[in-house]
Amino acid sequence: MSTQKDIKISVKNLDFFYGKDQALFNISIDFVANNVTALIGPSGCGKSTLLRTLNRMNDIIPGTRVKGDVIFDNENIYGPKIDVVKLRRRIGMVFQRPNPFPKTIFNDVAYGLKINGMKNRTEIRDRVEHSLKSAAVWDEVQTRLNQSALGLSGGQQQRVCIARALAIEPEIILMDEPASALDPIATQKIEELIVELKQKYTIIIVTHNMQQAARVSDTTAFFYIGKLIETGQTDIMFTRPKLKQTEDYITGRFG
Amino acid sequence: MKIETRRQIYEFLGLFVIRLSMLIIVASMVLILGFIVYRGIGVISWEFLTQQPTDSMTRGGIFPAIVGTFYLVLGAITVSFPLGVCSAIYLNEYAGNGRVIRIVRFGINSLAGIPSVVFGLFGLAVFVVYFGFGSSILSGSLTLGLLILPVIIGASEEALKAVPMTYREASLALGATKWQTIKNVVLPAALPGILTGSILGVGRAAGETAPIMFTAAAFYTRILPRSIFDEVMALPYHIYVLATAGTHISQTRPIQYGTALVLISLVLGVNTIAIVLRARLRKRHR
Numbered sequence: 262m263s264t265q266k267d268i269k270i271s272v273k274n275l276d277f278f279y280g281k282d283q284a285l286f287n288i289s290i291d292f293v294a295n296n297v298t299a300l301i302g303p304s305g306c307g308k309s310t311l312l313r314t315l316n317r318m319n320d321i322i323p324g325t326r327v328k329g330d331v332i333f334d335n336e337n338i339y340g341p342k343i344d345v346v347k348l349r350r351r352i353g354m355v356f357q358r359p360n361p362f363p364k365t366i367f368n369d370v371a372y373g374l375k376i377n378g379m380k381n382r383t384e385i386r387d388r389v390e391h392s393l394k395s396a397a398v399w400d401e402v403q404t405r406l407n408q409s410a411l412g413l414s415g416g417q418q419q420r421v422c423i424a425r426a427l428a429i430e431p432e433i434i435l436m437d438e439p440a441s442a443l444d445p446i447a448t449q450k451i452e453e454l455i456v457e458l459k460q461k462y463t464i465i466i467v468t469h470n471m472q473q474a475a476r477v478s479d480t481t482a483f484f485y486i487g488k489l490i491e492t493g494q495t496d497i498m499f500t501r502p503k504l505k506q507t508e509d510y511i512t513g514r515f516g
Numbered sequence: 517m518k519i520e521t522r523r524q525i526y527e528f529l530g531l532f533v534i535r536l537s538m539l540i541i542v543a544s545m546v547l548i549l550g551f552i553v554y555r556g557i558g559v560i561s562w563e564f565l566t567q568q569p570t571d572s573m574t575r576g577g578i579f580p581a582i583v584g585t586f587y588l589v590l591g592a593i594t595v596s597f598p599l600g601v602c603s604a605i606y607l608n609e610y611a612g613n614g615r616v617i618r619i620v621r622f623g624i625n626s627l628a629g630i631p632s633v634v635f636g637l638f639g640l641a642v643f644v645v646y647f648g649f650g651s652s653i654l655s656g657s658l659t660l661g662l663l664i665l666p667v668i669i670g671a672s673e674e675a676l677k678a679v680p681m682t683y684r685e686a687s688l689a690l691g692a693t694k695w696q697t698i699k700n701v702v703l704p705a706a707l708p709g710i711l712t713g714s715i716l717g718v719g720r721a722a723g724e725t726a727p728i729m730f731t732a733a734a735f736y737t738r739i740l741p742r743s744i745f746d747e748v749m750a751l752p753y754h755i756y757v758l759a760t761a762g763t764h765i766s767q768t769r770p771i772q773y774g775t776a777l778v779l780i781s782l783v784l785g786v787n788t789i790a791i792v793l794r795a796r797l798r799k800r801h802r
Contacts, residue, residue, distance in 0.1 A: 318689060323612060350691030360682035363705055373690035376700065422686070429690060 267294040269463040270315060270352075270433060277310055277319070277330035277487075284310045286487045288329075290445075292480075296454060297464045299474035303483035303510070312435050315465065316352040329340075338387065350377060353431035356440040359418035361410035366393075366402050366421055369410050373429040386414075388428055396424035397454050406449070416447025423454065435459065436466040440473065441468045452477050471511055473495050475499050483507045552780060556773030562729075564774060568738060573757075574764045583740055584653075585722055585782070586747030588732060590742070591657025592664060592721045597714055600668030604710075608676040609671070609698055616670040628666035633726035635663045638705050639731040652742040656732020663727050666716035671713015675706040716792035717754040725752040735761070752777040 268291045273416040277285035285307045296390040300308035308371075314321045314327060317338060338348055350373075351514050361368050370389045379385055389406075398420035402413070410421050419439060426434055436455070440448040455464060455477045468474050474481055475495060482492040483502075491498070491507045502508045567577030603624075611617040639659030649655040677704050687697040703710075725733075733753035741748050751779050758768045 314683075316689060318685065321684070321688060333579075346691050347692050348691075349689055354685075354689035356682060356685065358682065360680070360686045362683060362686065362701055370702070372687070376687075376692045376696045425686075425690065474774065 266296075266516070267274040268292065269294040269333075270310070271332040272314075273330040273332060275305070275311075275327065277313065277328075279322070280324045284487050285314075288489050289455060290299055290482055290489055290492060292463060292465055294463050295459055295461075296479040297459050297477050298480040298482060299478035300465065300467045300482050300484060301469075301471065301474050302490075304469075305486070306484040307487040308482075308484045309437055310469050310513065311464060312437055315433070315435055316349050318347060318349075350429055351431055351434045352435060353426035353429065355423050355436045355439045355462055356375065357436065358442050359415055359422050361413075361421055361425075363409065363411065365407045365492050366413075367406040369421060370425045370428050373425060377429060377510060378512070385421060389424075391426040392424040393421070394447060395427050395458070396456070397450060406444045414447065416450060417441045419443060419451060420454065421448070423451075423458075425485045427458075431462065433463045433465065438467050441469060448473070471499075471513070483510060485510070500509065549780070552686055552776050555770065556775075556777035559770045559774035560777065565778070569736065572764060573736060573771070574767050577779060578739055578749075578751070578754060578771070578778065581749040581751045581754040581775065582751040582778065582782075584733070585646070585752075585779075587653050587741060587744075588656045588750055589661055589718055589722050591653055592660035593714065593718055595658055595661030596665045596668050596681070596717070599712060599718075600714070601672050603665075604672030604676060605698060605703075606671050606679060608673050609694070609702070623756060624666050624669055627662075628670065631726075632663055633729075635659055636727040636730050639727060644731055648718050651730070651732055651734070651747050652745045653732055653741055653748055654752075656728045656748070657744075659727045659731045660721040660724060663724060664721050667717040668710075668714050669718060672706070672710045675713065676702060678709060679705045680749055681739025682754065693740050708794040712790045712794045713792075717787055718786050722783055722786070723779065725756050728753055729756075749774055751782075755779070758778060 271291045273289050275285055275288040276283060288311060292365075300312060302308050310319065314340075315331060315333075319325045319327070327339055329339075331339060333348070333352070336343065362372060364372065367389055368510055374388055374511075376383050379388075389400065390403075393402060395454065399418055401417055405412075407499050410418055413421065419442075423434075423439070439455075440451045443451065452473060455466065457465060459479075466474075466478065478495045480492065481495045481498040483490045483498070483506075485506065491504050492500060493503075497505065499511060502511065508514075564577045565582065566579050568580060569578065572575035607617065607621065636659065639655055639662075643649045643655035643658050644651055647655075649658075683705060683771050685699055687701045688694070692700070698704075728750055732748060733750045734747040735749075735757055737749055738748060756773050758775070759765065760773045
């Protein structure tokens, strides 16, 4: 329990449906500010679905339906007054596969700034540079900002995508298995970056990699077939989980 | 062992059929092209391309027909490109898959299957007579525009569909509105495909005879068009006229083939531009 800590975003009694299929059952979970929370569980357990409910990314999938509340800044993000576009400016997202735009690296990172109305070129240039530095990829791309990001390695592409998310200065960053398509060295860089970023951001990460969850996260939440089974401080979850099911999954006995 | 040999026979037969089909297609293409080039190349000259027809169209050039086809095609694409691309964006990005939309889609696909002479009659009834545009570049362009509209919508929709969902997600996740996403990310990525499809539509429009027969094409005009309300000569109609309606059908045979050669070269030229353009745009986006 982390009641005395600052809660950044809070899910309350959330059900989620793809058409008639229910994917999430009565999920309630708080995400602490400037913490890394890892969502773990076997494939199809609903962890990515939950992640995508937090910035309403599931809205773009036809036939989906949400019941329950997600409280962010004292407001339910599924409430009628919420502007989804503004919400997504405050809650950034990094996807499973690096998905740079078919633009130059500079324009890729600047995209979020430009669509949000930033016009001053020096300001844009500074923010792009700063974001790429924060994403620990500046040294590798600074000489090729006018080339396509598609020519970079997967790990570099993913860090450019993180820089792109950082550029618009969100408060929360959602990461959907951000290193699952990367080799071990690139993965390590992303993990170091995540730990670095939590100084400024609240990070929620979906991962299949138990060691990764143990290494980067402060809190871990274990999901199984659409239900939140157990959540707690990561070191405790990985050493003395309350439930046998959690222990079995973490130690690799199933899943 | 037995099974092994049977497999090999099947393998051989399968490959043989595929190769044969390929060969037949290539051979017929070469044959048609070769025939037209062989029969038509003799009349091609600078004069043929730049002069008026003379002596009841048995001599002289086809310049007015080239100009007419150019105007008609330009008009058609001006009408149908914006309309077609916008409809494709609506269908693919906004419309969803409701019942009405499915019917609309079915309608568009059916439009592609309507014989072109029906478009010609429609153009005659609506543009020439009802709107009073007369037989003119305007009527012909609108009719041809309608004819190629399904081509452009289809190509644009395919191109939009081929844009990875991850681009849209990445853009939306950065707080872009749907329209910003379409304008800045989806359309640029789809542009090569949209342009290719549209230019193929141009080729189609350039070659059609029936739609312009009642709406735009003149048997013979000495003057070049001065406004969009003028009648024009056009290459496909010129071939049709020389080959069927003239009094010197066999005498003008070389001119018919020459005109066909010019028409085919123009269409091939336009298609080549499409391919080069697509390759360039793709390179810029990779």
